[in-house]
Amino acid sequence: MTIKIVVERLPTREDMDPVTLRRHPALRQLYSLYEEEGEVAPKIIRENLSVEAARKVLSNRVIELLSAIKENKGASISELARILRRSPSNVYRDLAELARWRIIKLREDGRKKVPEIIAKKIEIEIL
Structure with missing residues (x-):
């Protein structure tokens, strides 16, 4: 499989x-x-x-982060951390991984970085 x-x-x-x-x-x-x-x-x-990357993207923590980004457009990393009750460093680590996989991009907005979701769809096929 x-x-x-x-x-x-x-x-x-x-x-x-x-x-x-x-x-x-x-x-x-x-x-x-x-x-x-x-x-x-x-x-x-x-x-x-990769399956490993998909496993991380589909984790509850990352799905919650992606939902927060979508619901709070323009929110900075520290604002997202406050909303999610997580440390900014942990949120940044997840965002850096999502950016590496090109699920999001981090846009500079003055001194802060603002995540934007660029993925439109994730498909899983069993061949």
């Missing part, structure tokens, strides 16, 4: 970096469409997620 986990997400500025575009032909094609059509409508990127 094989399990495949796929994340559908919005492209980030880092995805359009020339080094990244050289390594990923699908992204290069997406960027070409942007340039040719002059459109800025977001496209969806599909990426595989």
Whole structure:
């Protein structure tokens, strides 16, 4: 039995970096469409997620964090920590993992970092 986990997400500025575009032909094609059509409508990127990463993303603690981000748009890490009654360092650690897996991105807003959810869907297939 094989399990495949796929994340559908919005492209980030880092995805359009020339080094990244050289390594990923699908992204290069997406960027070409942007340039040719002059459109800025977001496209969806599909990426595989490891079973280990999915296990962490689907934990109660992380789902609670993602819900808090969605319900409190623009909340900083320390504000989310207060809302969730967790330490800011633990919240930051979870956010850093989510950013590494490209479930969220951390946006600079002055001196604070604000998480934004960029994943639109996580699919689990049993093959």
